[in-house]
Amino acid sequence: MVEPLLRVTGLEVHFPIRSALLRRRTGTVRAVDGVTLEVARGETLAIVGESGCGKTTTGKSILRLIEPTGGSIRFDGEEITHHSARQLSPFRRRMQIVFQDPYASLNPRMSVGGILAAPFEIHRIGDAKDRADRVAELLRTVGLPPEAARRYPHEFSGGQRQRIGIARALALRPELVIGDEPVSALDVSIQAQIINLMKRLQAELGLAYIMISHNLAVVSHVADRVAVMYLGRVVETAPREALFFEARHPYTQALLSAVPEPVPGRRRARHVPQGDVPSPSRPPSGCHFHPRCPHAMPRCAEEAPASRIIAPGHAVACHLVTP
């Protein structure tokens, strides 16, 4: 079997909750609680879920921007979970991130040219002339004119800033790009432009993507495979079409039925769970979804279901679902 580009096994990120006064540890937020994922070269894995499900923390801890407290991250066959900053440096070039908010993630005091040249400076690549050429090439790749290099982030619209964010992520020719809600802050007409750009770049550069998003419709257009998270755990993983049309986990089904459809009069029968997502600092016992699940059984409150493979590439963590 071919080693995937990224293999994440049992990843955990637990944050301590400390009392305000004595800083004593009073509890733990299990933001990421045993997540297992794989990403092959050139494919897009989407991680979806609602706020607090741990999808962003998962993405950031894969890049070690947040330190995992347990589990393993293997990139291109090498275990990097405990690498020092120096050992990690070559891997940092190969894995990049694009953030949701292009307003907050670009330094307002640097020109776009400066922002895009910074990765080359940090990794000591090329001389000034060479870097300028590379910056111009990056701008062209993401559909911006070369003059953009002399301008500052505030002179650009949201969609253009996201193009700059993507160009920065591509500077060091990464193999994996993690997009953390990369189109969520953009208007619909601009969102389509950025989705198309990311798909084109993937085809041209052979990139693998981890697309973190709460927007299932967007995900259905970019993902090859989808992992659904709920309160720190992956509840279902499946190829795109199976996830959207043959979902088996009651939470995935609920999530899909809650997505409004842009078709008047075709309001689907809803199986929307009642109530809100519980706080990840006090997740329910057993299966975290059981208090909102229409099919919950006594066992669901007692025992966390293990993930079981029910079809090739399709895994579900639910006591109701048997292969």
Next chain:
Amino acid sequence: MTAQATLPRHAGAAAAEAPLLSVRDLTLHIPVPPHVLRAVDGVSFDLRRGETLGLVGESGSGKTLTALTLMRLLEPPLDHLPRGQVVLDGQDLMLLTETRMSALRGHAISMVFQEPMTSLNPVMTVGRQIAEPLMRHLGLPTRAAMARAEEMLRLVGIPDPARVLRAYPHLLSGGMRQRAMIAIALACRPLVLVADEPTTALDVTVQAQILELLTELQREMGSAILLITHDLAVIAETAHRVAVMYAGRIVEEAPVAELFADPRHPYARGLLASIPRIERMPPATLPEIPGMVPGPAERPIGCAFMPRCARAISGCAAEPPPLAEVAPGHRVACWNPVHG
């Protein structure tokens, strides 16, 4: 120019009743030297009893400023800039003194905002915030107002309303806060509810609950809703009619099914095409609208959409097109509309 931005006066079930809210030529031009930002630029629409009108547009289209203008909620120095008429149940809100207006606000017309945490009072209990308009507008004594507040919380689907009544907003989850906000807005059974992105900050499962709640409450109370959103899917499921805004103007207005099936304005058509939909075989690329919304300095004299429009003709640069009726109840502002 002969075509006028007049509203349909055709006979029919919907038109038989006079509109509850009638907005005519609403304008908010903000001087931003050396330019003038035409934030709201001659907006006209009607809203009937029990009806939901979706006002949809992208950021900067002027949809939120339209709402704040008609609610008379603009802060100085913007508050003296609006022009036009906002006739609610026979009286023009634009002509009222602030005292008279605040007697109507929260009573005859009220508003729900996107971010409930910034619009709820953090140092007042939820119950008190619902009871306050009941005491002020309807003259209910405290005890009766609090009882009604508890009833409202139950109505908006808050579990354990007696406890939430005495709670402060920060103790509630996002979805519960938005429910509390709706309870406040609807406590006096307003004729018109203006809901500005009421579900945008919420998770999708909570959004579905809130939209269902709004629809149910509307059925029960007969309020008219002006639903402002950037999300066409929310409009498709919730609104009866839609008005699409672009650069401060309504560019197309139609019954919801008609607008989705047969959009005539190139912008409305492009916007609908660019929404990602969940389908078995998604297209390799999503249809895009090229370019972006023009800034205040770049806005053309003619049609504001012209620079991005594939159907632009020579006349488009000269003058903005008026909103003209192309079918009963279907109005389009375009010099070269798509023919259905």
